[in-house]
Amino acid sequence: xxxxxxxxxxxxxxxxxxxxxxxxxxxxxxxxxxxxxxxxxxxxxxxxxxxxxxxxxxxxxxxxxxxxxxxxxxxxxxxxxxxxxxxxxxxxxxxxxxxxxxxxxxxxxxxxxxxxxxxxxxxxxxxxxxxxxxxxxxxxxxxxxxxxxxxxxxxxxxxxxxxxxxxxxxxxxxxxxxxxxxxxxxxxxxxxxxxxxxxxxxxxxxxxxxxxxxxxxxxxxxxxxxxxxxxxxxxxxxxxxxxxxxxxxxxxxxxxxxxxxx
Amino acid sequence: xxxxxxxxxxxxxxxxxxxxxxxxxxxxxxxxxxxxxxxxxxxxxxxxxxxxxxxxxxxxxxxxxxxxxxxxxxxxxxxxxxxxxxxxxxxxxxxxxxxxxxxxxxxxxxxxxxxxxxxxxxxxxxxxxxxxxxxxxxxxxxxxxxxxxxxxxxxxxxxxxxxxxxxxxxxxxxxxxxxxxxxxxxxxxxxxxxxxxxxxxxxxxxxxxxxxxxxxxxxxxxxxxxxxxxxxxxxxxxxxxxxxxxxxxxxxxxxxxxxxxxxxxxxxxxxxxxxxxxxxxxxxxxxxxxxxxxxxxxxxxxxxxxxxxxxxxxxxxxxxxxxxxxxxxxxxxxxxxxxxxxxxxxxxxxxxxxxxxxxxxxxxxxxxxxxxxxxxxxxxxxxxxxxxxxxxxxxxxxxxxxxxxxxxxxxxxxxxxxxxxxxxxxxxxxxxxxxxxxxxxxxxxxxxxxxxxxxxxxxxxxxxxxxxxxxxxxxxxxxxxxxxxxxxxxxxxxxxxxxxxxxxxxxxxxxxxxxxxxxxxxxxxxxxxxxxxxxxxxxxxxxxxxxxxxxxxxxxxxxxxxxxxxxxxxxxxxxxxxxxxxxxxxxxxxxxxxxxxxxxxxxxxxxxxxxxx
Numbered sequence: 123x124x125x126x127x128x129x130x131x132x133x134x135x136x137x138x139x140x141x142x143x144x145x146x147x148x149x150x151x152x153x154x155x156x157x158x159x160x161x162x163x164x165x166x167x168x169x170x171x172x173x174x175x176x177x178x179x180x181x182x183x184x185x186x187x188x189x190x191x192x193x194x195x196x197x198x199x200x201x202x203x204x205x206x207x208x209x210x211x212x213x214x215x216x217x218x219x220x221x222x223x224x225x226x227x228x229x230x231x232x233x234x235x236x237x238x239x240x241x242x243x244x245x246x247x248x249x250x251x252x253x254x255x256x257x258x259x260x261x262x263x264x265x266x267x268x269x270x271x272x273x274x275x276x277x278x279x280x281x282x283x284x285x286x287x288x289x290x291x292x293x294x295x296x297x298x299x300x301x302x303x304x305x306x307x308x309x310x311x312x313x314x315x316x317x318x319x320x321x322x323x324x325x326x327x328x329x330x331x332x333x334x335x336x337x338x339x340x341x342x343x344x345x346x347x348x349x350x351x352x353x354x355x356x357x358x359x360x361x362x363x364x365x366x367x368x369x370x371x372x373x374x375x376x377x378x379x380x381x382x383x384x
Numbered sequence: 385x386x387x388x389x390x391x392x393x394x395x396x397x398x399x400x401x402x403x404x405x406x407x408x409x410x411x412x413x414x415x416x417x418x419x420x421x422x423x424x425x426x427x428x429x430x431x432x433x434x435x436x437x438x439x440x441x442x443x444x445x446x447x448x449x450x451x452x453x454x455x456x457x458x459x460x461x462x463x464x465x466x467x468x469x470x471x472x473x474x475x476x477x478x479x480x481x482x483x484x485x486x487x488x489x490x491x492x493x494x495x496x497x498x499x500x501x502x503x504x505x506x507x508x509x510x511x512x513x514x515x516x517x518x519x520x521x522x523x524x525x526x527x528x529x530x531x532x533x534x535x536x537x538x539x540x541x542x543x544x545x546x547x548x549x550x551x552x553x554x555x556x557x558x559x560x561x562x563x564x565x566x567x568x569x570x571x572x573x574x575x576x577x578x579x580x581x582x583x584x585x586x587x588x589x590x591x592x593x594x595x596x597x598x599x600x601x602x603x604x605x606x607x608x609x610x611x612x613x614x615x616x617x618x619x620x621x622x623x624x625x626x627x628x629x630x631x632x633x634x635x636x637x638x639x640x641x642x643x644x645x646x647x648x649x650x651x652x653x654x655x656x657x658x659x660x661x662x663x664x665x666x667x668x669x670x671x672x673x674x675x676x677x678x679x680x681x682x683x684x685x686x687x688x689x690x691x692x693x694x695x696x697x698x699x700x701x702x703x704x705x706x707x708x709x710x711x712x713x714x715x716x717x718x719x720x721x722x723x724x725x726x727x728x729x730x731x732x733x734x735x736x737x738x739x740x741x742x743x744x745x746x747x748x749x750x751x752x753x754x755x756x757x758x759x760x761x762x763x764x765x766x767x768x769x770x771x772x773x774x775x776x777x778x779x780x781x782x783x784x785x786x787x788x789x790x791x792x793x794x795x796x797x798x799x800x801x802x803x804x805x806x807x808x809x810x811x812x813x814x815x816x817x818x819x820x821x822x823x824x825x826x827x828x829x830x831x832x833x834x835x836x837x838x839x840x841x842x843x844x845x846x847x848x849x850x851x852x853x854x855x856x857x858x859x860x861x862x863x864x865x866x867x868x869x870x871x872x873x874x875x876x877x878x879x880x881x882x883x884x885x886x887x888x889x890x891x892x893x894x895x896x897x898x899x900x901x902x903x904x905x906x907x908x909x910x911x912x913x914x915x916x917x918x919x920x921x922x923x924x925x926x927x928x929x930x931x932x933x934x935x936x937x938x939x940x941x942x943x944x945x946x947x948x949x950x951x952x953x954x955x956x957x958x959x960x961x962x963x964x965x966x967x968x969x970x971x972x973x974x975x976x977x978x979x980x981x982x983x984x985x986x987x988x989x990x991x992x993x994x995x996x997x
């Protein structure tokens with residue numbers, strides 16, 4: 123049986139000094155790892171094409187969470203690896219560690235820090251993000267598009283013009299569009315990756331979402347310019363796509379005029 | 385004849401099925417309906433088949449014999465055949481659960497390998513979309529079952545009575561029942577391809593799950609049966625932990641693993657009833673023509689999502705709370721230090737239980753539910769970081785200045801901390817409404833939950849297998865192979881799932897058999913690394929199979945740990961301890977001079993009390 127560690131006053135002093143050094147090392151490694159990871163992440167752009175104003179909000183939020191998450195990740199990694207290297211015993215330990223049960227000061231400090239982090243760096247950006255996304259939800263849109271999902275196709279309708287299509291979604295640039303989404307049979311989900319918007323299509327219900335395309339682009343340029351079904355709907359789920367094309371106001375009017383009932 | 389009870393069970397199940405099926409056909413004839421309509425016939429056939437199976441196994445014997453005034457049958461307590469028949473010993477049931485669940489885990493892992501073969505290159509490689517959907521759905525539900533029942537059924541059964549100094553669980557026969565309804569679940573799931581498979585994932589959202597192939601019905605019946613087992617298990621562990629603790633085993637001296645099982649059992653008992661309701665209503669929509677989820681007939685599809693996640697989010701804490709318990713348990717004993725902030729961790733577990741019931745709608749941010757629900761559910765979800773942070777403080781505080789013994793179980797415990805922090809941090813991206821709108825239903829979600837459940841819980845489970853293997857089998861595993869397995873798994877695991885985050889950010893939807901060519905590179909990395917990961921389990925399986933048969937005999941306490949299960953022989957005798965242990969202090973007082981967790985009196989005498997440090 124390992125005997126409990128006993129220490130004289132002198133050894134205690136030595137241990138305190140060693141401990142201070144351990145804390146210092148962990149702090150240094152933590153700062154280093156955090157700095158290295160931040161240097162990698164901050165200039166990194168992992169996102170697919172962003173072609174709508176909403177996309178910037180989402181990408182910025184993602185970036186912010188990544189930047190804020192790194193110190194937390196780095197702290198755990200450094201604390202675990204440092205402890206495993208520094209405190210490992212060769213073979214079976216012959217004595218017990220110090221009987222530290224968890225001093226209140228440490229626990230309260232930790233609680234205060236984690237609570238503050240949760241409120242400041244998790245909840246606050248989340249709430250501001252929601253408010254930003256919803257800021258204009260009730261304003262009348264520039265254009266209304268009705269979207270119907272059915273197994274396995276999308277139909278888009280422009281009720282103001284009496285035009286509809288199952289071949290592509292054409293949108294004028296810089297116009298705020300309201301999508302009214304519905305489903306004919308089972309759940310689908312209306313997702314345009316390049317716009318970073320997604321809302322389920324639910325039978326018996328109309329769901330809405332908004333986007334303001336701000337880049338001229340087509341599906342042929344970038345595959346993220348598509349409506350993609352994102353809710354498993356059976357055999358053809360993956361192929362339930364519709365190309366999206368963002369065009370100038372004039373091109374849009376011409377496209378509509380071509381298809382309008384004469 | 386070793387297999388006689390199983391054969392009897394199968395025969396009785398077949399008779400039950402025929403009875404149920406023909407009775408249904410008969411009633412349908414009287415109603416002038418198509419007599420042999422497959423779904424009603426299968427449903428009623430299954431209900432009686434389940435009763436027949438249990439009858440054949442002998443689960444009803446005790447109650448029936450007592451009622452009829454007959455002598456109860458003697459149970460077989462020696463030899464490997466006891467694992468193949470009705471046995472109320474919690475250690476036998478624990479092993480039955482563990483072996484069943486590990487077999488299911490390896491099978492579901494094989495399905496994952498098949499999926500990665502299909503996804504290694506764009507286009508159709510080995511299976512069509514329908515086969516892929518069934519494979520994916522089966523992988524999902526089987527792994528969910530593994531994640532729920534390996535600990536709650538396997539480890540909890542074997543260990544909780546030992547760790548609290550009891551002879552058995554509170555309701556041993558109920559415990560046997562909750563195990564023996566699990567094999568039919570596996571049979572039903574494996575039979576789904578015979579009826580067209582099911583393509584709705586493990587979430588089974590209607591209306592799709594009401595109108596698709598009949599394989600879906602088998603899935604629903606399987607999940608419902610499994611839920612029943614889970615509810616009974618939860619009830620049993622609550623009663624056991626409340627009523628059967630040895631003298632002196634106060635709530636403040638309970639090992640942290642037992643606390644984690646207590647917390648998870650609270651969720652099992654209560655939340656599971658909600659998903660049972662959801663599954664039952666989908667079955668009724670399919671079989672009895674009700675319209676809970678059919679919009680044209682007044683139903684509401686989003687209703688199911690709420691009911692389903694009201695269980696299924698708390699259910700992830702049925703998976704992860706015991707993992708926290710296992711990891712902290714191993715960390716304390718392998719650091720030879722008291723568990724840091726023990727009482728605060730217990731409080732955190734209970735706080736997680738409470739919060740877990742208030743976060744479900746974060747799965748519904750893009751479902752079309754009312755917008756004003758987004759903010760409160762985002763906030764409750766993110767608050768879980770605080771109790772989870774306390775678990776990390778406990779883990780890190782315990783290893784700090786410890787005397788670390790880096791045996792295989794400890795490596796897995798430390799690996800858990802590293803993986804789970806990634807799972808936790810990436811969870812914030814999904815709790816945050818702005819980012820979730822884009823990431824929902826992409827591979828980012830797949831990577832995130834694999835980090836929490838596989839990198840988290842499965843790492844804890846594998847660590848626990850190494851840790852308690854000597855106690856369960858009485859033999860030691862091969863340490864070098866264990867260490868090899870850890871590094872092999874840890875590295876390949878992280879490459880596979882980090883790459884999956886990348887695929888998700890690029891915008892690859894989950895649950896698809898094919899993808900655009902521009903994602904080919906990333907997917908090939910994931911697939912290749914996944915095969916390497918899969919191969920690591922050959923080392924694992926080989927090590928345990930060989931060691932169970934030929935490994936060196938283990939001593940009672942190879943880790944010199946202080947909890948009660950290590951103070952009895954390996955494997956423990958039928959009655960667990962020669963006499964009832966007397967608990968005198970905390971199980972974690974390492975380094976406290978003179979501290980004793982418990983005293984065990986040897987059988988048949990009071991002299992020579994054996995204290996142990």
